[in-house]
Amino acid sequence: MTDVRDTDMMGAEVLDESLWKIRMRLLWRSFKRNWALFSQSKMGVVGVVIVGFFGFLAILHPILMATAWKGQEAIYDPVIGADSVIVEKTVVTEVTDPSTEMSFTEAMITGEFFPEEGMIIEVPIAPAPPNAKHLLGTDPFGRDIFSQLMFGARAAFILGVIAATSAVVLATVVGSVAAYYGGWMDTWLMRQADLILLLPLLPLLIVIGSFWEIGLWQLGILIGILSGLGATAIILKSQALSVKVKPFNDAARVAGGGNRHIIVRHIIPNVLPLSFLFMMFEVTGAIFLEATLSFFGLLSIPMSWGIMINTSHTQGYTLFGLRAWWLLFPAGLAVTLFAAGFFLIGRAMDVVVNPRLRTR
Amino acid sequence: MTRLWRNRSVALMVLLVVLAMVAAACTSDSDDTTTTTAAAGDGGETTTTAAATETTEATEATDATTTTAAAAATGFTYTLGMTSDIVSNNYWAYIGPDGTVYMQYVFGPTKPSLFTIQYPGLIVAPDVAVGLPAEPVEEGDVWTITQSMRPDYVWSDGSPLTAHDVVFTYTTVRDAGLGGDWISAYPYTDTSEPQLTNVEAVDDYTVKYTYASFPGGAVWPHNTGVASIMPKAPWEAIVTEALASEDPGATIYGADAFEIGDLSGGPVNYNGREEGAFVENVANTAYSNAGMEHIFYVNGSYEQNGQLYFGEGGGDVLSAYKDGPFLDRTAFSIYGDQAAAMLALADGEIDYWINPLGVSPGLRQQGLEAENLDVAVNPTNGFRYLAFNLRKSPGKFLEYRQALAYMIDKEFLTKNVLQGVAFPLYVLVPEGNQAWYNEEFAEEVAAKYVGLDENTRLQLANETLVAGGFTWETDPVTDEDGVITPGVGLIDPDGVKLVQQEIMAPPASYDPLRATAALWIEGWMEKLGIDAKANPTDFNTIVAKVWPGIGEEITFDTYILGWSLGNPAWPTFHESFFHTRHWAETDDGGNATGYSDAEFDQLADDMFALKVSEQDAAYDKIWEMEAKLVEDLPYIVLFDTPITEFFTKDVTFPFTSTLSGIQALAGMQGNVAK
């Protein structure tokens, strides 16, 4: 956190060079230094690689849709796409070759309630196992899993960014204000934070999500508000408190800076590094909540990893286990890895932000 | 360091608990056998005594019913898997506010009625009543029905079921102001049409109903005649007490029916539950219909105990069976998860999985692969549809609706998009309702749409729109090969360009079929030059927008929902959905589209004026209404899914081919055999 302060202090002393150049240079220098610290942690690098991979997937999806899959939206769209591999089967009493024949029962399942021997019925194949056309197969509705996975990555990033940004912005403001003003404002904000911290977020969101229509943005902001007023606010407040007692605040006040000026110019910039750290953990939390709520079918989102799991679960494929592995594993692993990626980055960033943790 | 113990004590505590459990587990086997022997030895007596000593609450439950029922049992335990628990043990509440399908599974077969609908032929036949439903008689201002009842029908405790029980049921419903299905069963309110003003016992076995106006087949017998009859003896005190209380309904619904010793007049009686785990029904050994013979003929005729009730009889037999109960006990084992229920079924842990939605595709696959399972596939009594708002442009323009009907390729939607889990529909009466279905007509309607390619569809739709006076900002263009480039910016006959049209449908997490259909319909609408937007909307939000309450403006564009239809033996839903008097904004009724057609209203009213004996005339009216609807298209009926059910080969049902499946008959607890 010292780096940002340096930037700030030194920026004030600049005489002949334009300010932004110096800031950029300092930023670059501090970035290099921090990256050196960060990359000491192998786990952190693994985290960056994982997140980078998902970032690549998220970007790849619109590109593929615009190039390789152009004109094939009907097949590859993650939501309405469906691959119509349709096979004609003959209705027979004794099925000898399941690829060309079907039983009366199977015929009835297709809606032909009065099947007759020798009838020819078209049946689609879904979920299809991975093949050249669908790298990860299709889901029970014939939709391309790989496309869904990439689309889900985008949804995850959007959610993570909204939740983390709103949480950290709110928490930074709340923490700074509570630390700076103290008094009843502090008491109110901190008790409120304690309460949110204690209250299980998931049941609350389950209740809100099932009675209200909640989409990706609403969920992101909701999570942001709840955690921004909660745990994150507490931690950022204690950080702000430690910054508050630093002499440059007095200097600023002597120089005639108002309260808001001091909060905005001095306290918040110094709290920011820790805020960034919390953004990482925030993303982990938000993606878990989204996936869990989607798993319960409580969100109005066209497609996400949670919905993928929900679909295979409600369609009854989860207990197929390895037989339908492409329904069971990609989405679950994606949520897990994505969360792990940000968690690992967060842990490694912790070392950068908290000098106490550096290896001696 | 002495403080360290607190940490260790926790460890020890847990260790102890674990040890205790292990110990208990070791002893459980031997205990198990002794208990079973005891229970088998002298039946329910052991159980109930134990219950009386161990639990204070259960003391009152030691009543004759339970004991006799359990003691005399000789059959088998019919184990059903169920994915949700019941919410009450009170029959009043089941017909009232707690009317879930799971309540129906457990309590449906516990109360008799004057008439019942006999499956699979959907024939109205006597249960407690004698003979066919009595004809309504005009007596001055009012219409009366005098129905005689069987003198030999008894409750599960052996006491006779009399006309006083019927009167008691009606007066309780009326005086306590009970709602829910009680109102449709006994339409006592002054807004009811026709109002059931009185029910009296002419003698012990004759009951007389008084209606304020003529009761058509839909009311008699199809509401009141098939309504549940409650036993007076166990309930009288509670009802008297309830009527004196602030909210009589709540008091009646809140009573613990098991403690009171509610009686059964059906094949089984409720025998307690373990919340979240299982519900238990036991055989009603006093069941009056035990041994009753039913014969359904292919030609639709129905014979009961050798007596012909419907049709001319003769010919091939569709289904013949005798009433039980053959079981000893029905156990509803509750699974929170569908997959778990399926596995339990495959493992033979349960005999049948009773499930209102049928089995999902993945589990169906597992079921088909399981050696020990049999399957029943049936059509359901319902459909999913797209509804227009006929109060405003463009929904109010017939050609707009017709054009869209051309565009929606239901075959493609169900086969290619929905992967064959659904089948297309063209008329409202479901195919499975054989007695009422008009296959010829349905095929005729379907023929208008089936097999058209997209270009032809577009061409037909555009022609229809042009005929209706619609124009485009950029007109559709047909090239020399006949390929049409869609138009852009559809303008209605009043010269107003269409605003964005919203298609509300439940989100994919709630119902992927409807959500997906909405997205495809969006695409088809766009081909007509309409700016459309499929909007995944919470079920509640759709309902709130479609039925905002009396006097509220209804502003939706289109929505996709599904109907599960009521009584299949006398379909009245055409009237509910499309009669002008059921407008959502005036009546909060089923007519959400705002469809209003004098001719249709007349047909519906005519149908309501028909008696149950005039089923052929009713059939004709229904298909006349259908003919209006396929032209006017307030709904575009989309598709439905079949219901697939699995059961072990150990159990036998008298028939498995029945509308909405075995679940609609509460698992046939009265007829199942092992």
Add this chain to the structure above:
Amino acid sequence: MVRFIGKRLLQMGLLFIVFLTILFFLLNAQPGDISQQFVGNPDIPPEAKEILRARLGLDQPLFFQYLNYVKNVLTLNLGQSFDHFPRPVSEILLQALPRTLYLFLTATLLSYLVGFQTGKLVAWKRDTPIERFTMVGSIILYTVFYPWFAILMLWFFGSKLGLFPLGKFLDPEKWFDSPYTANQVFNMMLLSALVAAILVGAVYWFTHKIVEPKPRQRARRLLLALVAIGMVVFWMVSPMSQYAADIAYHTILPVTTLTLVFYAAITLLTRSSMLETLREDYIFTARAKGVPEKVIRDRHAARNALLPVTTSFVLSIAAVIGGGIVTESIFSWPGLGLTLLNAVTAEDIPVAMGALAFIGFLALVAHLIADILYAVLDPRIRVES
């Protein structure tokens, strides 16, 4: 200390009521209400809807509904369920409580005990393959998508290996003629655990006065063995044992699943807490005194590392409860979480609100217990009180 906790709880309790109020208005402002359930059935006339609305009090102005709600909360019956009408919400929640408590306590205690031990050992074995393996495993378990993990567990142990039942908390066949309700058995199990805990506490309390360590230890061992034997004998002779065993058997998979995830979190936390503690001067002092390494680890380092782990317990309560909902849903365990889920699907606002309030209340109580525990563990706080 006591006053500090008390004041804080009071403030939070008041805020909690404010939150419930906001939630009440939020939920009641949502589109539609429970009377819509009849929309699905064309046979039910519109009057039925009005009757239901009147019966549930939904026809009254929102503010009156709120006053009624406050009255119900204050009288602790929490109103009547819409879905299970007219059952009081409190009854529904109390029915589910022992089941949730049982799951929650077992999983929490197990994960803390095992997680703490593992974290301790792992911190001690820094830079060994065991450490790396445990760390990677813990991070995976910690970040695993819990519902998915639960499904995998169910699939693998329940379906594939067939070792454990697939969901449910008892086997109906064994319970048909049971003289007990499941809750009686749950309560007995919880009670016996409580009694055992109290007895163990008493043993330590009374032997605490024996000054010399050796006889003290001997006395403790003897008495603890007596308690253990007592428990075992109690359950062996108890007619409830077969039922308790059935429940215990059904508990294994959900508890293991829930435990594993929190176990990972505790392990990670304990490890970093241990590493911090090991840098403290008093650890060096202990070494200089010639204290054996194992004693340093267990008595000096771990005892202090326990403090931040205890604090984190407060933070994890919310998470365990959240995980509990998923567990209950996937393993068909009819506790508070499943009650909540069922209530929200059935639009049962009173039960949903009640369950949420109850869960919040549980969290507050757990928080209080954790605060007290912390005070007991840390003499610096204890003495001040």
Add this chain to the structure above:
Amino acid sequence: MTQTVSRDTPMLEVRNLVMNYGTKDGMVSAVEDVSFTLARGDSLGLVGESGCGKTSIALSLIRLLPDNAVVKQGEVILDGENMLELSPEEMRMRRWDDISMVFQGAMNSWNPVYRVGDQIREAIDIHWDEKPTVREANAKIAELFELVGIDPSMMERYPHEFSGGMKQRAVIAMALSCDPKIIIADEPTTALDVIVQEQVLEELRQIQHDLGMSIIYISHDIAVIAEITNHIGVMYAGKLVEYGPTVDVFARPRHPYSWLLLSSTPSVTGPRMKLAPLEGEPPNLLDPPSGCRFHPRCPFATDRCVAEEPPMEDIVEGHRLACWNHDQVPTTAKETE
């Protein structure tokens, strides 16, 4: 190898001790070829700037070095036994029994969650030949507490209930609890305020005098060392540069570093002098200066100092130092112009 132990043969002999820290950037030679002896009942002060290796020597003596530290060579002979060759388990039993320690930060030397008495008893339980009962141990602790001037009832209290001085006294009591041969006092008073410092030092001296044990004082404060030791070793950059009787070294510091160090310290008792600053920074031990490690800062440095490392030589009997130009060092403290 049996030796008769007499007052004359040193009880502790450190020979050519070399100790390095392995770091990411290379080896740091923290202790370089240090030898000294300590007789029974004697007290030795080790003085030097922070980071000069004083504490490293202490840690080498009790063999509680950090994981990355390696004793490259040398011997630590206590009563004829090389401590560096003992097995870890044997060494553990020697700690506190033979060599106990009073630490720099008494504030943090106490485990906050256990009673002070219990923590002392822990050492007693481990090291007394016959494990005492709690009563016996408590009696001993009470005795020690009285010796260091604490109310014996305080042993039932927790560390946070002690004041800073009391904690330090209690640490001393703990150090005495097993009657060790040597006590290493590493900056025992740094964290205390001046008055308490004096008291604690006085007590330490008294105790040492009364009990006749040996003490190694480690301090950067040469005045403290002067007050209570009879031998002094001056360390610079991991090397012992001057060693001798305290009186001698103070009277006439012969190594330029000692001379500067003494000059930079105000003396309460001695003549008033102007303070001479010690200029420059201690060297980087990753890459120590060639020759004499002090040469970059030495006012008397010559080419030889850069090229050759001066050996440790007896200048006067019992007074050794390592400097090529020790005769250049003025006899009086440096005066600034």
